[in-house]
Amino acid sequence: MDNHARIQATWRWPAFTALHLLVAVLLLSWVPETGRELWRAAGAHLFTVLHGTLGHSASWDLLWALCSTRLWDVLAGALMLTLLLHQGWAFRGAETRRALFHLLALLLILVVLRTLFSKLVGYFHWQHASPSMLIPNSFRLSESFPALERLFEVKDRSSRSFPGDHASVLIVWGLFMACFSRGWKLAASTGLVVFCSLPRLIAGAHWLEDIAVGGVLLAALAFAWGYCTPLGGLIAAGLERASQPLLPVLRRLPLLGNWGVLQSR
Structure with a gap:
Protein backbone atom coordinates (compact mmCIF):
# COMPACT_ATOMS: atom_id res chain seq x y z
CA MET A 1 0.00 0.00 0.00
CA ASP A 2 1.24 3.48 -0.85
CA ASN A 3 2.00 5.16 2.47
CA HIS A 4 1.07 8.55 1.05
CA ALA A 5 -2.42 7.23 0.29
CA ARG A 6 -2.98 6.92 4.04
CA ILE A 7 -2.87 10.69 4.36
CA GLN A 8 -5.36 11.96 1.87
CA ALA A 9 -8.35 14.21 2.43
CA THR A 10 -11.18 12.69 0.44
CA TRP A 11 -14.89 11.96 0.70
CA ARG A 12 -15.50 9.97 3.87
CA TRP A 13 -19.27 10.03 4.07
CA PRO A 14 -19.79 8.07 7.33
CA ALA A 15 -17.37 10.28 9.27
CA PHE A 16 -18.62 13.45 7.51
CA THR A 17 -22.21 12.62 8.48
CA ALA A 18 -21.34 11.62 12.05
CA LEU A 19 -19.40 14.82 12.68
CA HIS A 20 -22.27 16.97 11.41
CA LEU A 21 -24.72 15.03 13.57
CA LEU A 22 -22.48 15.73 16.55
CA VAL A 23 -22.51 19.44 15.70
CA ALA A 24 -26.32 19.38 15.39
CA VAL A 25 -26.71 17.67 18.77
CA LEU A 26 -24.40 20.17 20.44
CA LEU A 27 -26.27 23.13 18.95
CA LEU A 28 -29.68 21.70 19.84
CA SER A 29 -28.52 21.14 23.41
CA TRP A 30 -27.07 24.62 23.77
CA VAL A 31 -28.89 27.18 21.61
CA PRO A 32 -32.24 27.09 23.48
CA GLU A 33 -32.17 29.19 26.64
CA THR A 34 -33.02 26.20 28.84
CA GLY A 35 -30.17 24.25 27.26
CA ARG A 36 -27.70 27.04 27.94
CA GLU A 37 -28.88 27.19 31.56
CA LEU A 38 -28.19 23.46 31.95
CA TRP A 39 -24.75 23.80 30.36
CA ARG A 40 -24.01 26.79 32.61
CA ALA A 41 -25.09 24.85 35.71
CA ALA A 42 -22.84 21.94 34.73
CA GLY A 43 -20.01 24.37 34.03
CA ALA A 44 -20.45 26.09 37.38
CA HIS A 45 -20.30 22.72 39.16
CA LEU A 46 -17.16 21.70 37.27
CA PHE A 47 -15.63 25.10 38.00
CA THR A 48 -16.30 24.63 41.71
CA VAL A 49 -14.65 21.21 41.68
CA LEU A 50 -11.59 22.06 39.56
CA HIS A 51 -11.03 25.68 40.52
CA GLY A 52 -11.62 24.77 44.15
CA THR A 53 -8.32 22.89 44.20
CA LEU A 54 -6.46 26.23 43.92
CA GLY A 55 -5.39 28.36 46.85
CA HIS A 56 -4.33 25.49 49.12
CA SER A 57 -0.87 24.56 47.86
CA ALA A 58 1.67 26.96 46.37
CA SER A 59 3.29 24.23 44.25
CA TRP A 60 -0.10 23.11 42.86
CA ASP A 61 -1.04 26.69 42.08
CA LEU A 62 2.31 27.29 40.38
CA LEU A 63 1.86 24.20 38.21
CA TRP A 64 -1.45 25.42 36.80
CA ALA A 65 -0.26 29.01 36.56
CA LEU A 66 2.64 27.84 34.39
CA CYS A 67 0.32 25.65 32.29
CA SER A 68 -1.99 28.64 31.77
CA THR A 69 0.68 30.86 30.21
CA ARG A 70 1.41 31.63 26.57
CA LEU A 71 4.82 30.03 27.11
CA TRP A 72 3.17 26.69 27.91
CA ASP A 73 0.98 27.04 24.81
CA VAL A 74 4.14 27.40 22.70
CA LEU A 75 5.82 24.42 24.39
CA ALA A 76 2.71 22.26 24.01
CA GLY A 77 2.45 23.26 20.35
CA ALA A 78 6.10 22.33 19.85
CA LEU A 79 5.49 18.94 21.47
CA MET A 80 2.48 18.26 19.25
CA LEU A 81 4.47 19.24 16.17
CA THR A 82 7.32 16.97 17.29
CA LEU A 83 4.97 14.00 17.66
CA LEU A 84 3.58 14.70 14.19
CA LEU A 85 7.05 14.80 12.64
CA HIS A 86 8.69 12.12 14.77
CA ARG A 97 5.55 16.23 4.97
CA ARG A 98 2.14 15.29 3.61
CA ALA A 99 0.84 14.93 7.17
CA LEU A 100 2.22 18.36 8.09
CA PHE A 101 0.55 20.12 5.16
CA HIS A 102 -2.75 18.34 5.76
CA LEU A 103 -2.70 19.48 9.38
CA LEU A 104 -1.89 23.05 8.28
CA ALA A 105 -4.82 22.86 5.85
CA LEU A 106 -7.11 21.77 8.69
CA LEU A 107 -5.95 24.66 10.84
CA LEU A 108 -6.54 27.17 8.02
CA ILE A 109 -10.08 25.85 7.61
CA LEU A 110 -10.52 26.11 11.37
CA VAL A 111 -9.49 29.79 11.30
CA VAL A 112 -12.05 30.53 8.56
CA LEU A 113 -14.81 28.71 10.44
CA ARG A 114 -13.90 30.49 13.67
CA THR A 115 -14.14 33.86 11.92
CA LEU A 116 -17.57 33.02 10.49
CA PHE A 117 -18.80 31.55 13.76
CA SER A 118 -17.74 34.67 15.66
CA LYS A 119 -20.18 36.64 13.49
CA LEU A 120 -23.01 34.35 14.58
CA VAL A 121 -21.93 34.58 18.22
CA GLY A 122 -22.01 38.37 18.02
CA TYR A 123 -25.30 38.51 16.14
CA PHE A 124 -27.15 36.22 18.58
CA HIS A 125 -25.42 37.68 21.67
CA TRP A 126 -23.98 34.33 22.71
CA GLN A 127 -20.72 35.79 23.97
CA HIS A 128 -19.98 35.74 27.69
CA ALA A 129 -17.19 36.29 30.20
CA SER A 130 -15.23 33.49 31.82
CA PRO A 131 -16.31 32.00 35.17
CA SER A 132 -13.45 33.64 37.06
CA MET A 133 -14.99 37.01 36.15
CA LEU A 134 -18.60 36.09 36.91
CA ILE A 135 -18.39 33.84 39.98
CA PRO A 136 -17.59 35.81 43.17
CA ASN A 137 -14.43 35.11 45.18
CA SER A 138 -12.68 33.27 42.36
CA PHE A 139 -8.98 32.57 42.87
CA ARG A 140 -6.82 34.52 40.43
CA LEU A 141 -3.58 32.81 39.43
CA SER A 142 -2.51 35.98 37.64
CA GLU A 143 -2.66 37.87 40.93
CA SER A 144 -0.88 35.14 42.87
CA PHE A 145 2.01 35.02 40.40
CA PRO A 146 2.44 38.58 39.13
CA ALA A 147 5.90 37.86 37.67
CA LEU A 148 4.45 35.14 35.43
CA GLU A 149 1.63 37.48 34.47
CA ARG A 150 4.07 40.20 33.45
CA LEU A 151 6.35 37.86 31.50
CA PHE A 152 3.98 35.45 29.78
CA GLU A 153 0.35 36.41 30.63
CA VAL A 154 -1.57 33.92 32.73
CA LYS A 155 -4.81 33.00 30.96
CA ASP A 156 -7.22 32.86 33.89
CA ARG A 157 -9.91 35.28 32.71
CA SER A 158 -11.48 36.61 29.54
CA SER A 159 -14.36 38.93 28.79
CA ARG A 160 -15.02 36.89 25.61
CA SER A 161 -14.47 33.24 26.45
CA PHE A 162 -16.81 31.56 23.93
CA PRO A 163 -15.88 29.50 21.96
CA GLY A 164 -12.70 27.86 23.24
CA ASP A 165 -10.20 28.56 20.44
CA HIS A 166 -7.36 26.86 22.30
CA ALA A 167 -9.42 23.69 22.71
CA SER A 168 -10.53 23.62 19.07
CA VAL A 169 -6.90 23.59 17.88
CA LEU A 170 -6.05 20.79 20.33
CA ILE A 171 -9.05 18.72 19.23
CA VAL A 172 -8.26 19.13 15.52
CA TRP A 173 -4.73 17.88 16.16
CA GLY A 174 -6.09 15.04 18.29
CA LEU A 175 -8.59 13.94 15.64
CA PHE A 176 -5.92 13.98 12.94
CA MET A 177 -3.45 11.97 15.02
CA ALA A 178 -6.18 9.52 16.03
CA CYS A 179 -6.57 8.54 12.38
CA PHE A 180 -2.99 7.20 12.33
CA SER A 181 -2.20 6.21 15.93
CA ARG A 182 -3.08 3.01 17.75
CA GLY A 183 -2.63 1.56 21.23
CA TRP A 184 -0.56 3.51 23.73
CA LYS A 185 0.33 6.16 21.14
CA LEU A 186 -3.35 6.93 20.62
CA ALA A 187 -3.83 7.05 24.39
CA ALA A 188 -0.82 9.39 24.75
CA SER A 189 -2.09 11.76 22.05
CA THR A 190 -5.57 11.80 23.57
CA GLY A 191 -4.12 12.35 27.04
CA LEU A 192 -2.09 15.29 25.77
CA VAL A 193 -5.23 16.93 24.35
CA VAL A 194 -7.09 16.45 27.64
CA PHE A 195 -4.20 17.65 29.79
CA CYS A 196 -3.62 20.76 27.68
CA SER A 197 -7.34 21.61 27.89
CA LEU A 198 -7.43 21.39 31.69
CA PRO A 199 -5.49 24.58 32.59
CA ARG A 200 -8.13 26.89 31.11
CA LEU A 201 -10.84 25.08 33.09
CA ILE A 202 -8.90 24.96 36.35
CA ALA A 203 -7.73 28.57 36.11
CA GLY A 204 -11.26 29.73 35.29
CA ALA A 205 -10.61 31.14 31.81
CA HIS A 206 -13.33 28.98 30.23
CA TRP A 207 -16.67 27.45 31.08
CA LEU A 208 -17.29 23.80 30.22
CA GLU A 209 -19.55 24.91 27.34
CA ASP A 210 -16.76 27.00 25.82
CA ILE A 211 -14.76 23.82 25.23
CA ALA A 212 -17.37 21.04 25.06
CA VAL A 213 -19.71 23.01 22.78
CA GLY A 214 -17.75 25.80 21.08
CA GLY A 215 -14.37 24.07 20.83
CA VAL A 216 -15.73 20.66 19.83
CA LEU A 217 -18.20 22.19 17.36
CA LEU A 218 -15.51 24.14 15.49
CA ALA A 219 -13.05 21.24 15.53
CA ALA A 220 -15.69 18.80 14.25
CA LEU A 221 -16.68 21.10 11.38
CA ALA A 222 -13.04 21.81 10.46
CA PHE A 223 -12.21 18.11 10.42
CA ALA A 224 -15.38 17.18 8.55
CA TRP A 225 -14.77 19.68 5.75
CA GLY A 226 -10.97 19.53 5.85
CA TYR A 227 -10.36 15.79 5.96
CA CYS A 228 -13.66 14.10 5.11
CA THR A 229 -13.93 15.99 1.80
CA PRO A 230 -11.24 16.73 -0.81
CA LEU A 231 -11.01 20.37 0.33
CA GLY A 232 -8.17 19.86 2.79
CA GLY A 233 -6.21 17.85 0.24
CA LEU A 234 -6.46 20.66 -2.30
CA ILE A 235 -5.25 23.21 0.25
CA ALA A 236 -2.45 20.90 1.42
CA ALA A 237 -1.29 20.33 -2.16
CA GLY A 238 -1.18 24.09 -2.74
CA LEU A 239 0.83 24.64 0.43
CA GLU A 240 3.23 21.86 -0.52
CA ARG A 241 3.79 23.33 -3.99
CA ALA A 242 4.40 26.75 -2.47
CA SER A 243 7.04 25.27 -0.13
CA GLN A 244 9.10 23.58 -2.87
CA PRO A 245 11.56 26.47 -3.43
CA LEU A 246 12.46 26.40 0.29
CA LEU A 247 13.21 22.68 0.57
CA PRO A 248 16.73 22.67 -0.99
CA VAL A 249 17.76 25.49 1.34
CA LEU A 250 16.35 23.78 4.45
CA ARG A 251 18.01 20.46 3.57
CA ARG A 252 21.42 22.13 3.77
CA LEU A 253 20.88 23.35 7.33
CA PRO A 254 22.57 21.47 10.20
CA LEU A 255 20.23 19.16 12.16
CA LEU A 256 17.16 20.14 10.13
CA GLY A 257 18.53 18.67 6.90
CA ASN A 258 17.97 15.07 8.00
CA TRP A 259 14.36 15.52 9.03
CA GLY A 260 11.98 13.20 7.21
CA VAL A 261 9.64 16.08 6.52
CA LEU A 262 12.28 17.61 4.24
CA GLN A 263 13.18 14.45 2.34
CA SER A 264 12.18 13.72 -1.23
CA ARG A 265 9.32 11.29 -1.70
Missing part, protein backbone atom coordinates in the same frame (compact mmCIF):
# COMPACT_ATOMS: atom_id res chain seq x y z
CA GLN A 87 9.74 9.13 12.70
CA GLY A 88 7.74 6.10 13.77
CA TRP A 89 5.20 7.78 16.03
CA ALA A 90 2.42 8.02 13.47
CA PHE A 91 4.18 8.70 10.16
CA ARG A 92 7.39 7.57 8.50
CA GLY A 93 9.87 9.15 6.13
CA ALA A 94 8.65 11.59 3.55
CA GLU A 95 4.99 10.99 4.40
CA THR A 96 5.49 13.29 7.39
Whole structure:
Protein backbone atom coordinates (compact mmCIF):
# COMPACT_ATOMS: atom_id res chain seq x y z
CA MET A 1 0.00 0.00 0.00
CA ASP A 2 1.24 3.48 -0.85
CA ASN A 3 2.00 5.16 2.47
CA HIS A 4 1.07 8.55 1.05
CA ALA A 5 -2.42 7.23 0.29
CA ARG A 6 -2.98 6.92 4.04
CA ILE A 7 -2.87 10.69 4.36
CA GLN A 8 -5.36 11.96 1.87
CA ALA A 9 -8.35 14.21 2.43
CA THR A 10 -11.18 12.69 0.44
CA TRP A 11 -14.89 11.96 0.70
CA ARG A 12 -15.50 9.97 3.87
CA TRP A 13 -19.27 10.03 4.07
CA PRO A 14 -19.79 8.07 7.33
CA ALA A 15 -17.37 10.28 9.27
CA PHE A 16 -18.62 13.45 7.51
CA THR A 17 -22.21 12.62 8.48
CA ALA A 18 -21.34 11.62 12.05
CA LEU A 19 -19.40 14.82 12.68
CA HIS A 20 -22.27 16.97 11.41
CA LEU A 21 -24.72 15.03 13.57
CA LEU A 22 -22.48 15.73 16.55
CA VAL A 23 -22.51 19.44 15.70
CA ALA A 24 -26.32 19.38 15.39
CA VAL A 25 -26.71 17.67 18.77
CA LEU A 26 -24.40 20.17 20.44
CA LEU A 27 -26.27 23.13 18.95
CA LEU A 28 -29.68 21.70 19.84
CA SER A 29 -28.52 21.14 23.41
CA TRP A 30 -27.07 24.62 23.77
CA VAL A 31 -28.89 27.18 21.61
CA PRO A 32 -32.24 27.09 23.48
CA GLU A 33 -32.17 29.19 26.64
CA THR A 34 -33.02 26.20 28.84
CA GLY A 35 -30.17 24.25 27.26
CA ARG A 36 -27.70 27.04 27.94
CA GLU A 37 -28.88 27.19 31.56
CA LEU A 38 -28.19 23.46 31.95
CA TRP A 39 -24.75 23.80 30.36
CA ARG A 40 -24.01 26.79 32.61
CA ALA A 41 -25.09 24.85 35.71
CA ALA A 42 -22.84 21.94 34.73
CA GLY A 43 -20.01 24.37 34.03
CA ALA A 44 -20.45 26.09 37.38
CA HIS A 45 -20.30 22.72 39.16
CA LEU A 46 -17.16 21.70 37.27
CA PHE A 47 -15.63 25.10 38.00
CA THR A 48 -16.30 24.63 41.71
CA VAL A 49 -14.65 21.21 41.68
CA LEU A 50 -11.59 22.06 39.56
CA HIS A 51 -11.03 25.68 40.52
CA GLY A 52 -11.62 24.77 44.15
CA THR A 53 -8.32 22.89 44.20
CA LEU A 54 -6.46 26.23 43.92
CA GLY A 55 -5.39 28.36 46.85
CA HIS A 56 -4.33 25.49 49.12
CA SER A 57 -0.87 24.56 47.86
CA ALA A 58 1.67 26.96 46.37
CA SER A 59 3.29 24.23 44.25
CA TRP A 60 -0.10 23.11 42.86
CA ASP A 61 -1.04 26.69 42.08
CA LEU A 62 2.31 27.29 40.38
CA LEU A 63 1.86 24.20 38.21
CA TRP A 64 -1.45 25.42 36.80
CA ALA A 65 -0.26 29.01 36.56
CA LEU A 66 2.64 27.84 34.39
CA CYS A 67 0.32 25.65 32.29
CA SER A 68 -1.99 28.64 31.77
CA THR A 69 0.68 30.86 30.21
CA ARG A 70 1.41 31.63 26.57
CA LEU A 71 4.82 30.03 27.11
CA TRP A 72 3.17 26.69 27.91
CA ASP A 73 0.98 27.04 24.81
CA VAL A 74 4.14 27.40 22.70
CA LEU A 75 5.82 24.42 24.39
CA ALA A 76 2.71 22.26 24.01
CA GLY A 77 2.45 23.26 20.35
CA ALA A 78 6.10 22.33 19.85
CA LEU A 79 5.49 18.94 21.47
CA MET A 80 2.48 18.26 19.25
CA LEU A 81 4.47 19.24 16.17
CA THR A 82 7.32 16.97 17.29
CA LEU A 83 4.97 14.00 17.66
CA LEU A 84 3.58 14.70 14.19
CA LEU A 85 7.05 14.80 12.64
CA HIS A 86 8.69 12.12 14.77
CA GLN A 87 9.74 9.13 12.70
CA GLY A 88 7.74 6.10 13.77
CA TRP A 89 5.20 7.78 16.03
CA ALA A 90 2.42 8.02 13.47
CA PHE A 91 4.18 8.70 10.16
CA ARG A 92 7.39 7.57 8.50
CA GLY A 93 9.87 9.15 6.13
CA ALA A 94 8.65 11.59 3.55
CA GLU A 95 4.99 10.99 4.40
CA THR A 96 5.49 13.29 7.39
CA ARG A 97 5.55 16.23 4.97
CA ARG A 98 2.14 15.29 3.61
CA ALA A 99 0.84 14.93 7.17
CA LEU A 100 2.22 18.36 8.09
CA PHE A 101 0.55 20.12 5.16
CA HIS A 102 -2.75 18.34 5.76
CA LEU A 103 -2.70 19.48 9.38
CA LEU A 104 -1.89 23.05 8.28
CA ALA A 105 -4.82 22.86 5.85
CA LEU A 106 -7.11 21.77 8.69
CA LEU A 107 -5.95 24.66 10.84
CA LEU A 108 -6.54 27.17 8.02
CA ILE A 109 -10.08 25.85 7.61
CA LEU A 110 -10.52 26.11 11.37
CA VAL A 111 -9.49 29.79 11.30
CA VAL A 112 -12.05 30.53 8.56
CA LEU A 113 -14.81 28.71 10.44
CA ARG A 114 -13.90 30.49 13.67
CA THR A 115 -14.14 33.86 11.92
CA LEU A 116 -17.57 33.02 10.49
CA PHE A 117 -18.80 31.55 13.76
CA SER A 118 -17.74 34.67 15.66
CA LYS A 119 -20.18 36.64 13.49
CA LEU A 120 -23.01 34.35 14.58
CA VAL A 121 -21.93 34.58 18.22
CA GLY A 122 -22.01 38.37 18.02
CA TYR A 123 -25.30 38.51 16.14
CA PHE A 124 -27.15 36.22 18.58
CA HIS A 125 -25.42 37.68 21.67
CA TRP A 126 -23.98 34.33 22.71
CA GLN A 127 -20.72 35.79 23.97
CA HIS A 128 -19.98 35.74 27.69
CA ALA A 129 -17.19 36.29 30.20
CA SER A 130 -15.23 33.49 31.82
CA PRO A 131 -16.31 32.00 35.17
CA SER A 132 -13.45 33.64 37.06
CA MET A 133 -14.99 37.01 36.15
CA LEU A 134 -18.60 36.09 36.91
CA ILE A 135 -18.39 33.84 39.98
CA PRO A 136 -17.59 35.81 43.17
CA ASN A 137 -14.43 35.11 45.18
CA SER A 138 -12.68 33.27 42.36
CA PHE A 139 -8.98 32.57 42.87
CA ARG A 140 -6.82 34.52 40.43
CA LEU A 141 -3.58 32.81 39.43
CA SER A 142 -2.51 35.98 37.64
CA GLU A 143 -2.66 37.87 40.93
CA SER A 144 -0.88 35.14 42.87
CA PHE A 145 2.01 35.02 40.40
CA PRO A 146 2.44 38.58 39.13
CA ALA A 147 5.90 37.86 37.67
CA LEU A 148 4.45 35.14 35.43
CA GLU A 149 1.63 37.48 34.47
CA ARG A 150 4.07 40.20 33.45
CA LEU A 151 6.35 37.86 31.50
CA PHE A 152 3.98 35.45 29.78
CA GLU A 153 0.35 36.41 30.63
CA VAL A 154 -1.57 33.92 32.73
CA LYS A 155 -4.81 33.00 30.96
CA ASP A 156 -7.22 32.86 33.89
CA ARG A 157 -9.91 35.28 32.71
CA SER A 158 -11.48 36.61 29.54
CA SER A 159 -14.36 38.93 28.79
CA ARG A 160 -15.02 36.89 25.61
CA SER A 161 -14.47 33.24 26.45
CA PHE A 162 -16.81 31.56 23.93
CA PRO A 163 -15.88 29.50 21.96
CA GLY A 164 -12.70 27.86 23.24
CA ASP A 165 -10.20 28.56 20.44
CA HIS A 166 -7.36 26.86 22.30
CA ALA A 167 -9.42 23.69 22.71
CA SER A 168 -10.53 23.62 19.07
CA VAL A 169 -6.90 23.59 17.88
CA LEU A 170 -6.05 20.79 20.33
CA ILE A 171 -9.05 18.72 19.23
CA VAL A 172 -8.26 19.13 15.52
CA TRP A 173 -4.73 17.88 16.16
CA GLY A 174 -6.09 15.04 18.29
CA LEU A 175 -8.59 13.94 15.64
CA PHE A 176 -5.92 13.98 12.94
CA MET A 177 -3.45 11.97 15.02
CA ALA A 178 -6.18 9.52 16.03
CA CYS A 179 -6.57 8.54 12.38
CA PHE A 180 -2.99 7.20 12.33
CA SER A 181 -2.20 6.21 15.93
CA ARG A 182 -3.08 3.01 17.75
CA GLY A 183 -2.63 1.56 21.23
CA TRP A 184 -0.56 3.51 23.73
CA LYS A 185 0.33 6.16 21.14
CA LEU A 186 -3.35 6.93 20.62
CA ALA A 187 -3.83 7.05 24.39
CA ALA A 188 -0.82 9.39 24.75
CA SER A 189 -2.09 11.76 22.05
CA THR A 190 -5.57 11.80 23.57
CA GLY A 191 -4.12 12.35 27.04
CA LEU A 192 -2.09 15.29 25.77
CA VAL A 193 -5.23 16.93 24.35
CA VAL A 194 -7.09 16.45 27.64
CA PHE A 195 -4.20 17.65 29.79
CA CYS A 196 -3.62 20.76 27.68
CA SER A 197 -7.34 21.61 27.89
CA LEU A 198 -7.43 21.39 31.69
CA PRO A 199 -5.49 24.58 32.59
CA ARG A 200 -8.13 26.89 31.11
CA LEU A 201 -10.84 25.08 33.09
CA ILE A 202 -8.90 24.96 36.35
CA ALA A 203 -7.73 28.57 36.11
CA GLY A 204 -11.26 29.73 35.29
CA ALA A 205 -10.61 31.14 31.81
CA HIS A 206 -13.33 28.98 30.23
CA TRP A 207 -16.67 27.45 31.08
CA LEU A 208 -17.29 23.80 30.22
CA GLU A 209 -19.55 24.91 27.34
CA ASP A 210 -16.76 27.00 25.82
CA ILE A 211 -14.76 23.82 25.23
CA ALA A 212 -17.37 21.04 25.06
CA VAL A 213 -19.71 23.01 22.78
CA GLY A 214 -17.75 25.80 21.08
CA GLY A 215 -14.37 24.07 20.83
CA VAL A 216 -15.73 20.66 19.83
CA LEU A 217 -18.20 22.19 17.36
CA LEU A 218 -15.51 24.14 15.49
CA ALA A 219 -13.05 21.24 15.53
CA ALA A 220 -15.69 18.80 14.25
CA LEU A 221 -16.68 21.10 11.38
CA ALA A 222 -13.04 21.81 10.46
CA PHE A 223 -12.21 18.11 10.42
CA ALA A 224 -15.38 17.18 8.55
CA TRP A 225 -14.77 19.68 5.75
CA GLY A 226 -10.97 19.53 5.85
CA TYR A 227 -10.36 15.79 5.96
CA CYS A 228 -13.66 14.10 5.11
CA THR A 229 -13.93 15.99 1.80
CA PRO A 230 -11.24 16.73 -0.81
CA LEU A 231 -11.01 20.37 0.33
CA GLY A 232 -8.17 19.86 2.79
CA GLY A 233 -6.21 17.85 0.24
CA LEU A 234 -6.46 20.66 -2.30
CA ILE A 235 -5.25 23.21 0.25
CA ALA A 236 -2.45 20.90 1.42
CA ALA A 237 -1.29 20.33 -2.16
CA GLY A 238 -1.18 24.09 -2.74
CA LEU A 239 0.83 24.64 0.43
CA GLU A 240 3.23 21.86 -0.52
CA ARG A 241 3.79 23.33 -3.99
CA ALA A 242 4.40 26.75 -2.47
CA SER A 243 7.04 25.27 -0.13
CA GLN A 244 9.10 23.58 -2.87
CA PRO A 245 11.56 26.47 -3.43
CA LEU A 246 12.46 26.40 0.29
CA LEU A 247 13.21 22.68 0.57
CA PRO A 248 16.73 22.67 -0.99
CA VAL A 249 17.76 25.49 1.34
CA LEU A 250 16.35 23.78 4.45
CA ARG A 251 18.01 20.46 3.57
CA ARG A 252 21.42 22.13 3.77
CA LEU A 253 20.88 23.35 7.33
CA PRO A 254 22.57 21.47 10.20
CA LEU A 255 20.23 19.16 12.16
CA LEU A 256 17.16 20.14 10.13
CA GLY A 257 18.53 18.67 6.90
CA ASN A 258 17.97 15.07 8.00
CA TRP A 259 14.36 15.52 9.03
CA GLY A 260 11.98 13.20 7.21
CA VAL A 261 9.64 16.08 6.52
CA LEU A 262 12.28 17.61 4.24
CA GLN A 263 13.18 14.45 2.34
CA SER A 264 12.18 13.72 -1.23
CA ARG A 265 9.32 11.29 -1.70
